[in-house]
Amino acid sequence: MPSLRMEQSELKCKNGCDYFGNPQWQGYCSKCHREQLQRQRRAANKPSPSSSSASATLPKPERKSEDRLKLTSRSSFSKFEEKRLRQSETLKKANLLKFSMFKKGGSTDDHDHSDKKPEFKIPSAVNEAMKREFNQRFPALAGASRDVRVCVHALALDVLKCARAATADELSERVQGHYQRFLKHMDVSPHFAAADADTKEALIDFVEKHAMTYLHDLPSVVFSPSGTDDERLDARMCERIQSLGWVGAKHLDCKISNDQRARAPLYRAIAELLSMDSASSPGGKLACVRRCCAHVMRLCGAPASADDLLPALIFTVLKANPPRLISNINFVTRFCNAQRLMTGEGGYYFTNLCCAVSFIENLTAESLDMDKEEFDCYMTMPASIGGSSWAAALSLCAELKDAEEQSELVQSLKQQVATIEARATELANSTDVFQKEIEKKVADVLAKTPLEIKPRRELPRFGKFQNIKSSPLIDLDTPPTQEPPERDVPDTVETKEDSAADQSQHTIVPTEITFGEPAKTNILGLETPELQSPHNTEDNWVVKQTNSMELLNSSPLGFTSFDTRSIDELLTPDEFGDNLPPGLSNINYDIDLSDFSADNSAADDLPKPEKDPFSPEGINKDVFDPFVVPKVRDPFSPILESFDQFSLVDSKSNRQSDPFEIVPRPSDPFSPEGLQPEQGFGDAFSPMPVASASTPAQRPLASILDDSDSPTTACLLPTPLLPQQDKPT
């Protein structure tokens, strides 16, 4: 069935553009169909279409086919490259078409720039930015702002208008013409009267910058314009540079050292060169080139002349392989203000770049000063090798740099470790020395002061402790000779002591006083003997140990307890007879001892004595005065005032059996008993003044004493208890 078969040609676009057509688009390809539609629309709007419009649409396919021919004839390009180029080409055309639409609308004559086309306008954002920047940069020329913007508009419009029809060179001419016109306009216009030559230069730059920045972003208008081979040349240049990747500094006779430090400016130069592509105005690109060359100059070292600059720049270009190099160069050469390109630093360096590019393009074995065979050998080498070698070298450089940094770090760390080690050993040594010193010192000290284990401080052995004392625990070591007798003394309280015991007590007493608060002494009126009796610490110890009274006195509360009194009484006996009030030694000797023993046991009861001085004492006195035997009382009275009621009690009880009565109370210090005695004492205190009989006070005491649990009762009291009990009862 032949009808089912379609010829290839039937599928193609009717316009002959070699694309496939579509029945939907009247047999055109999409592009041609759109053009066709536009043409028809324009024809509908304008009965007489301008000749340019016809030329705008129709010649396109032809030209494209020409391009294609050119492409196919070029065997060096791969199929892919071809396709890509073709696509970009068509893209360009499509974009151009859009601009041509603007233009075609009202264009009557292309050369009248003053007359603005309503169809075309630079985007307001661009316009605003331009206005802003102008006011910022040229505040003195506010009046010229509009002129400048008009010029930019005119330039852009003209370029867009002619972009399709004109070749790149023609376009360039037009742009240069605009620059020249603007220059002349500045000379004439009163708006620019205030501007000097430099400002005018800057103004031209301003116009160039804004017009070209806008146009640059439009594809294929000014940057690698359609109809030029720029893109293809870019690709070829790129390949060329890749294939020349093996060219090194020595080939180019440039004095780039391989030193790592020399790499930094090279990298910066490469970066600047690469950034040229992203600058959108000729001036911006020139600035990039200038900066790049500045780095290259640094790369060459001290005063780089052109002899050094050019080879180094060539080397840099070879290594950078900047994208779209030819397009960029051509863009600048075509559309940069020619005067600036001819003169000034920017122009000079750009010329150098052009020279470098030209040199690279025409590079031969001769120009590298090398063997032709060798050169060919290098050139036939796959491009990837050269390129990759450079890439590898670059990465190697980076790695090398890293390695150097790392090694530096390692070195510093090593040093640190070494110093730390040194210090550690030093420290170890010093510690050794120190240890030895300390050992020596300790040995010395030990030698000087041999260890003496002194008897542990003993709580009063009276009362309860007697039991303990009997047990071996208490005093295994009995260093001081005096102690045993002391203990004996209390023990022998009942027997009422030997003379030895008395003496030991003498020693004890003064120390006690020193320990005790001065208040006590005052109270006691025993100041002189106290002061007079300095004693060894041992004695103190002895005292403490021997006399529980000491403990009582030294209590932080500082109460003047009956203990002190009892002590005083203890003191009184033999030796202090002179100091003491006369009556004491005689009378209370026995009683005191018993009190003392009792006090020792009553260590906890300290707080109670407090109460005594205040109310109870006086009361007691009053109460007890009658009871007390006048002879005994009178001598004691001054001392007794500070005494507890108990002493009073004692005194009163003394008549019959003093020691025994007093003893029971001291049994308090031990916890279980303490509570009871307290109560008992409290009772004793308060009730006693009230009731002269003091029976209640005595009863609890008796009850406490009755408790046979406490050691005191067991030891001391049994005998005393009886009389006490007898009394109340």
Next chain:
Amino acid sequence: MSVSSSRGAAARPNGAPQTKVCQFKLVLLGESAVGKSSLVLRFVKGQFHEYQESTIGAAFLTQTVCLDDTTVKFEIWDTAGQERYHSLAPMYYRGAQAAIVVYDITNQDTFGRAKNWVKELQRQASPSIVIALAGNKSDLAAKRMVETEEAQAYADENHLLFMETSAKTAVNVNDIFLAIANKLPKSESVGGGAAGGGRRLADGEPPRAGGCCK
């Protein structure tokens, strides 16, 4: 003679504003190591470093020279002197109003090269270009290989300015630039010369066929 030292394109003459300012592009040509850079550095900076230790780039410098009624601003473009880059020279001297061809009086070869440069300039550069021939290193008279008379004769023959200079001792350095400044036509405006050449550097007529943008 007054030479006001300045660097950079923005240098303004310090004289009265009504004095005419002319800017000229001057190209330095010559074999490498004949002292092009030293000559320029001496002229612009008044410096000479035997071993070139200063960090100034000498590739592009400007210097202003005040004449009687005009101020001449030289824009000095150094070129790479190596033989292999010879073919690139036209890019440099395109649009130049003046050129100094430098040779080393102690090296006959450099004089030969200088002659070639002159020939090339006369052939390819703008016809109005002012060419000066400078025999540098005149301080090394003992090692002289190029006789002054020979060079002078060649200069006269080709209508060149000629001086033997020494960047080291500064002999004739300012003089040669002043001579050029005097010889340059001051009537034409600065920008006028730029209209034609130099604009299309890449796609113009580079020396080699198939230049970069063809």
